[in-house]
Amino acid sequence: MSASALATTAIETAPDEVLLGSAAPSLRPVGRSGVGIAPQPRRRPRRAFGVIAVVGALAIAGVQMGLSIVTTQGAFEVKDLTSQQRDANYQKQILEDEVAGLSSPQYLAANASALGLVAGGEPSYIRLSDGKTLGPTKGASDTSSVQALSRAAVSNALVAGVPLVTDPEASLDSGASLDKELLANTPTPPSITDGLPTPDTH
Amino acid sequence: MTTRATRSPRRRTVVALAVVLVVLVAFVVRLVDIQIVNASQHVADAFSKGMQKTSELEGARGSIVDTNGKPLATSMLRYNVAIDPMLAAKGMSLRDENGAVVKNDAGEAETVTWPEIAARIADVTGQDVDDVRAIVDDAYAKDPKNRYQVVKRLVSTAEFRKLADLQIPFLSFEPVASRSYPDGAVGGNIIGFVGSDGQPLEGVEKLQDSCLEPTSGSIKYQLGANGVTIPGTAVEKPAVDGGTLKLTIDSDLQWYMQQLIAEETQRYQANWGGILVMEVATGKIRALAETDTVDPNDPGASDSADRGSRLLRFSFEPGSTFKPVTAATAIEQAGVTPETTVTVPDRMVFDNGAVVNDSENHATQNLTLNGGLVTSSNVAMSQFGAMVDPQTRYDYLKKFGAGQQDGLGWSGEPERILNPADTWDNQTKYATTFGQAFTVTAVQVANAYQTFANGGVRMPASLVESCTKPDGHVVTPKLAKPERVIKEETAKEVSLMLENVFAQGTLADDVALPGYRMGGKTGTAQISDGHGGYKKNLYFTSLVGFAPAEDPKYVVLTVFDEPKKQRMSSANRSVFKKAMAQVLTHYRVMPSGSETPLLPVTG
Numbered sequence: 001m002s003a004s005a006l007a008t009t010a011i012e013t014a015p016d017e018v019l020l021g022s023a024a025p026s027l028r029p030v031g032r033s034g035v036g037i038a039p040q041p042r043r044r045p046r047r048a049f050g051v052i053a054v055v056g057a058l059a060i061a062g063v064q065m066g067l068s069i070v071t072t073q074g075a076f077e078v079k080d081l082t083s084q085q086r087d088a089n090y091q092k093q094i095l096e097d098e099v100a101g102l103s104s105p106q107y108l109a110a111n112a113s114a115l116g117l118v119a120g121g122e123p124s125y126i127r128l129s130d131g132k133t134l135g136p137t138k139g140a141s142d143t144s145s146v147q148a149l150s151r152a153a154v155s156n157a158l159v160a161g162v163p164l165v166t167d168p169e170a171s172l173d174s175g176a177s178l179d180k181e182l183l184a185n186t187p188t189p190p191s192i193t194d195g196l197p198t199p200d201t202h
Numbered sequence: 203m204t205t206r207a208t209r210s211p212r213r214r215t216v217v218a219l220a221v222v223l224v225v226l227v228a229f230v231v232r233l234v235d236i237q238i239v240n241a242s243q244h245v246a247d248a249f250s251k252g253m254q255k256t257s258e259l260e261g262a263r264g265s266i267v268d269t270n271g272k273p274l275a276t277s278m279l280r281y282n283v284a285i286d287p288m289l290a291a292k293g294m295s296l297r298d299e300n301g302a303v304v305k306n307d308a309g310e311a312e313t314v315t316w317p318e319i320a321a322r323i324a325d326v327t328g329q330d331v332d333d334v335r336a337i338v339d340d341a342y343a344k345d346p347k348n349r350y351q352v353v354k355r356l357v358s359t360a361e362f363r364k365l366a367d368l369q370i371p372f373l374s375f376e377p378v379a380s381r382s383y384p385d386g387a388v389g390g391n392i393i394g395f396v397g398s399d400g401q402p403l404e405g406v407e408k409l410q411d412s413c414l415e416p417t418s419g420s421i422k423y424q425l426g427a428n429g430v431t432i433p434g435t436a437v438e439k440p441a442v443d444g445g446t447l448k449l450t451i452d453s454d455l456q457w458y459m460q461q462l463i464a465e466e467t468q469r470y471q472a473n474w475g476g477i478l479v480m481e482v483a484t485g486k487i488r489a490l491a492e493t494d495t496v497d498p499n500d501p502g503a504s505d506s507a508d509r510g511s512r513l514l515r516f517s518f519e520p521g522s523t524f525k526p527v528t529a530a531t532a533i534e535q536a537g538v539t540p541e542t543t544v545t546v547p548d549r550m551v552f553d554n555g556a557v558v559n560d561s562e563n564h565a566t567q568n569l570t571l572n573g574g575l576v577t578s579s580n581v582a583m584s585q586f587g588a589m590v591d592p593q594t595r596y597d598y599l600k601k602f603g604a605g606q607q608d609g610l611g612w613s614g615e616p617e618r619i620l621n622p623a624d625t626w627d628n629q630t631k632y633a634t635t636f637g638q639a640f641t642v643t644a645v646q647v648a649n650a651y652q653t654f655a656n657g658g659v660r661m662p663a664s665l666v667e668s669c670t671k672p673d674g675h676v677v678t679p680k681l682a683k684p685e686r687v688i689k690e691e692t693a694k695e696v697s698l699m700l701e702n703v704f705a706q707g708t709l710a711d712d713v714a715l716p717g718y719r720m721g722g723k724t725g726t727a728q729i730s731d732g733h734g735g736y737k738k739n740l741y742f743t744s745l746v747g748f749a750p751a752e753d754p755k756y757v758v759l760t761v762f763d764e765p766k767k768q769r770m771s772s773a774n775r776s777v778f779k780k781a782m783a784q785v786l787t788h789y790r791v792m793p794s795g796s797e798t799p800l801l802p803v804t805g
Contacts, residue, residue, distance in 0.1 A: 071433040079430055093279060093359035097382075104385040105457035119458070121780070122715050123787040134793040135717040145780050146461045153464030154457055156386020157499035 101158025107172060109148035114167035118144035254424045254435075260379060261416025264444030266393055266406065268453040269488070269667060273384055274393055275407065275498070280356040280380040283327070283365060286372035287341040287348045290316055294371060301369075319370060326364045327354050356380065356398065381407075387497040388457045391511040392449065392490055392665060395498035404501075404510050406666065409613060410447050413669035413677070417442040445677070448667040450486035455479065458784050459491035463760075466777040467493045472762035476513040477781050480648045480757040482748060485661030487645070488756070488785075490514075510614070513761070517616035517641040518742045522578045522771075523725030524602070524637035524647075526654060528587045529571055530688045530696050531598040536589035540572040540699050543805035544585040554628040558584045561726070561770075572699045573803035576706045578724065580636045587635030595634060596623035601687045602653065603646035609662050609682050610645060618642065637725060644744075648759045651722070651746050654700065655754035658693035660685045697721050698801065701751045705798040712775040715749070715783055717793030722747020722778075724771035729764070740764045745774035749782055750794045758782045 101107060109119070124135035149164075152172050164170050236244060248254040266275035296304040296312035304312045320335040327334070334353065341351040353373070357365070362375055381396050394405020402408040419441035424432045459477040467475035476492035494508040501509050532538045547566040549559045558580050567573075574582030587595060600606065605620025620640040621630075633639040642650075645663050653660040662681040669677045688696075700721030704710060709724060725744040728736035746759040758781050765773040785791075 072430075075426075075430050075433045090359055090363050094363065096278065097358050097360060100382055100384050101386060105388060105454050106386065106461070109457070109461075119784075120787065122717075122783050123793075125717075125792060134795060135715075137716075145784070146458065146465060148461060151465055152461075153493075154387045154460045154495070155497045155503075156388075157497050157503070158382070158384065158386060 106154045111166045113149035259419040259441040261441035261443045264414040281362040282376045283353040287338045289372040291342045383498040390496040414444040416444040446670040456489045459489045470765035470767045470773040472765040475762045478759040482655045514612045521637040521725040521727035528635045532586040543568045546582045556628040572801040584632040592623040604640045608645040655748040657690045658688040701798045719751035719794040720749040721751045726771045743771040745778040
């Protein structure tokens with residue numbers, strides 16, 4: 001590039017002589033033996049080009065540095081957030097461990113049993129169209145079909161020894177601490193031999 | 203005109219260009235060499251200098267859920283805690299809240315000695331202080347250069363965080379993929395469990411491992427100062443989690459059946475017992491309960507014999523529960539009807555010399571086919587069965603599953619026997635009419651009744667609903683095609699007779715559920731004593747039935763191995779009634795609103 005630019009300069013300087021050469025803006029034949037070079041003041045390079053080049057280079061370097069700073073900053077932020085996320089994950093795991101097993105059917109049934117609820121026997125249905133009771137028409141007995149607490153047989157290591165919500169003295173392994181007398185004195189529901197009492201509405 | 207003067211500058215340009223080109227080519231060659239030819243070498247160099255790291259990314263093992271999507275097995279992390287005994291023996295510097303080293307008046311760093319540290323660790327892990335101290339003291343005494351000793355394996359995340367908060371520089375924590383079973387022993391016989399190394403050992407954990415197993419991935423990255431990943435250097439091959447395995451089991455129903463069978467097995471002093479609930483329309487097993495059942499959270503707490511499913515690995519001579527198969531065969535192949543009668547003494551010597559006894563003494567009577575089932579008469583069923591040639595009866599038994607695989611593909615399936623008809627001896631020709639001389643599994647008995655209840659079409663028994671891959675792709679297991687075993691009319695006639703067994707048999711009052719029509723049959727199977735005979739006075743008892751009989755929805759099978767409080771199938775009445783009541787309640791099956799049409803027992 002520089003060679004051809006300077007060549008142009010040479011042509012401008014000495015249009016009558018077809019001479020090319022970087023260091024010879026104006027050449028005069030000096031005998032047959034060779035080419036003589038006469039020192040001549042250099043032409044001033046155009047300043048604008050230089051300024052543009054330098055500014056451009058600086059700008060590129062600046063932008064690159066800026067980008068680099070931003071991405072590095074981002075990397076630190078990512079690291080920070082990653083560590084936050086890890087902590088949150090630990091927290092999640094701890095909480096999951098804490099509630100594991102609490103939703104298991106045996107734990108729920110034991111809780112229900114500690115409240116005095118019983119697992120029913122045969123189901124009864126009331127047909128809405130005529131109010132007729134399908135299934136047993138007598139009141140259900142107060143004995144549970146299975147003893148979910150006092151004879152809890154389905155183990156769960158996750159809630160072993162965890163006190164019941166409804167009876168903190170008892171757990172799945174320990175059986176009931178329930179006052180049996182209280183249960184015995186709980187009135188049984190009324191008989192529904194003739195179906196449930198239905199209001200006469202018109 | 204070309205002179206030296208004109209040639210020289212041109213040559214110089216050419217030379218300059220050439221030099222530039224040579225340099226450029228050299229760079230390109232070197233670049234190719236670094237980036238392509240010797241790339242792996244340089245990457246390895248970077249690794250060896252610790253500038254680049256590769257971490258394995260572990261996928262999570264898939265969950266097992268019940269038919270309603272309730273999780274039965276999930277993946278979680280546990281941590282192994284290890285210590286560097288060489289450093290631990292020296293103690294550590296005391297640090298204040300800000301992490302700065304605390305210095306004493308003399309300007310020396312205060313140290314916390316190992317016994318003090320051990321006490322802190324033991325406080326978190328719940329171990330004995332002396333035990334923790336001994337871990338390091340022993341290791342250090344044995345080899346002062348030992349850098350690794352396990353303190354405790356598989357601690358929970360909570361303990362791990364508390365230990366990490368102690369800021370002990372020589373403690374290290376290694377995460378271990380672990381398994382949690384939220385419902386404990388509910389379905390433990392089916393779910394199985396994994397070992398402490400994560401290897402599946404039992405149940406569907408093992409059988410369906412290809413669904414549940416995760417695929418590991420990896421991540422490569424370069425580290426800058428402070429352990430920060432240099433942006434743009436991470437190359438990740440993501441791990442793929444395992445699929446979600448959905449079972450046909452309903453966990454609430456499963457719990458009830460397990461609780462029930464545990465209570466009843468104890469009550470009747472049986473070796474073990476089981477309950478199986480199968481959906482008539484699909485053959486899907488909704489509950490498969492048995493005693494004793496392992497808690498997969500803690501398999502070590504169970505006897506090794508209790509850690510798998512007994513019910514799926516046990517075959518037996520079904521006895522009377524297969525009499526309806528004889529009835530169906532006679533109806534289709536000998537043209538008999540439920541009203542056809544035979545003369546039935548309580549002991550009969552057949553022409554070929556075979557002797558058949560009924561279980562109870564009774565006067566000679568004219569029993570209908572229905573009566574043969576209602577009174578469960580061996581003599582009557584032998585006569586009805588003898589109306590059909592042995593090969594045809596063999597074919598029917600085979601179609602009903604005798605001696606066949608049950609289609610679940612369970613590991614350790616028991617041997618099932620059904621000898622070819624031409625090898626049947628005189629006694630066997632009759633014994634096969636009342637459920638002896640061949641073996642089936644509990645699933646096959648339930649499947650036979652599912653066939654009667656489903657209009658003669660057997661649906662393949664199944665325990666696995668589907669496997670949902672992480673990309674959402676759902677894979678359903680390949681099952682046998684539904685198969686028409688008997689004609690629809692035959693199935694209806696047999697079902698009606700089975701209803702009459704429940705309505706007119708000796709068990710009627712004990713199993714009746716007001717408002718519901720049910721059909722079914724008892725079985726008191728003799729148990730081989732291992733010496734070619736049968737055990738005396740000990741039986742494998744069963745009671746299988748379906749409800750509601752006018753439009754059957756569920757088959758319930760209950761079994762006891764050698765009940766001793768009541769030795770016959772009467773032991774199964776209360777457990778069957780409770781189990782069926784629970785099934786009908788659980789699935790909101792309405793009462794029938796009609797009565798069983800009674801068929802004649804005698805003619």
